[in-house]
Amino acid sequence: MANYDFEVIFVGCGHGCDLAARVLAKAGKRVAAIERDLWMGTCTNYGCNAKILLDGPFELTTAMENYQQLGVFDKVPEVNWEKLMQYKMPYIEAYKPMTKAIMEQSGCTCIQGHGKLKDAHTVMVEDKEYTADYIVLGTGQRDDKLDIPGKEYIHGSREMLSIEHMPARIAFIGAGIISMEFASMAVDLGRQVTVIDHGDHALKAYPKAYVDEVVARMEKKGAQFKYCEDVCAIEKTGTGLLVKTRQGFEVEVDYVLQATGRPVNIENLGLEALGIEASPRGIKVDDHLRTSVKNIFATGDAIDKRIPKLTPTAFFESQYIADVLLGKTTDPICYPVVPNLVFTFPRIAQVGVGLDEARHNDQYRVVDMPYGQAFLFNTHNEADAKMAFIFDKQSDLLVGAAAIGSDAGAWIDVLSLVIFNKMTREQFAHYIYAFPTTTCGPLMMLGQVW
The missing domain is CATH 3.50.50.60 (FAD/NAD(P)-binding domain)
Structure with missing residues (x-):
């Protein structure tokens, strides 16, 4: 075996890479991570974490609006954006020194700069070369900008x-x-x-x-x-x-x-010289997340994939790559069902077979549930909250679900477990839930309509 500087080099250190880098380093592997921007990527520094922090007060005022029609509140307060931002800025900024320190504490060598492939085992950062048995590309995505006047x-x-x-x-x-x-x-x-x-x-x-x-x-x-x-x-x-x-x-x-889509960061990465296929949609990989150069993997948002580009899927891919490189698996990657949620007011969530698809396919049975009307006491007077259960007619298994309501995310997470584990109606009937929690209602309703 060649005497490389590292066993694994990660180019980019968002959630598609950082978990694998830390797992491998803790396992005794010689690992390096190269990051040109902020350690642990978009989600931690200027994506999900910041967004949900800003979202919180609006979630509260939305809930208050549901009660205002009852006269419980004379006035719903307005969110003070300036004060909210004063809270958000130092909180998110505090991540910056922590994220790199977490990587280093795991035993990972952290290199600041832009990484570019020189060959199948060499990454250039400015004028310095770093070599490894394996290279993992997790360069993420960026905001796009129309090429128009102004x-x-x-x-x-x-x-x-x-x-x-x-x-x-x-x-x-x-x-x-x-x-x-x-x-x-x-x-x-x-x-x-x-x-x-x-x-x-x-x-x-x-x-x-x-x-x-x-x-x-x-x-x-x-x-x-x-x-x-x-x-x-x-x-x-x-x-x-x-x-x-x-x-x-x-x-x-x-x-x-x-916000018309986020192209993948593939520019000046050295992909063309190695014959690695890529487009603004991402880097092409096989069912083991390998590029056409078999010792070079891609992960997270950098992949050209149909699976939703979400933080949890990036984590899943990162763990998979770590397992492959530790010899724990030789199987192709097998994604579970992926719940996804949009943080509008109210929230919209879905998992598995899509609701619109199911309504036009005789293979499925769709049960619409006016959840808010039935469980006003459990939805904070959100009368318009609703969900839909999607069953496969042949197997009689739950294969999809969708929901709209303030608690749609919690509902869809629990229903994802039912779908992923392919629970039968008989198995599902043997569970008891805490009452009256946010999640017990949907599960009770599911049991009634299954």
């Missing part, structure tokens, strides 16, 4: 997560998860919100009927949705920014957020 006025999610003052008028380009989550907060603050999307409706990956409810709530609060529109220019005016579409729509705003 593109210098476009901001990404990373910038908006740190904006000190919420602008009075905001245009959101794209109606996917990032735009809809930010727009939900902005409209709750009373800001003028305009969502512009190329497609014909928002949140295409989620059940349309549930999405329509979220959109209707936002429109009731003043949000404007413009579909089948393509932003073609942004012009500076004396009073703001004029956003124009190719179809003729115009709106003046103070801030523009683009």
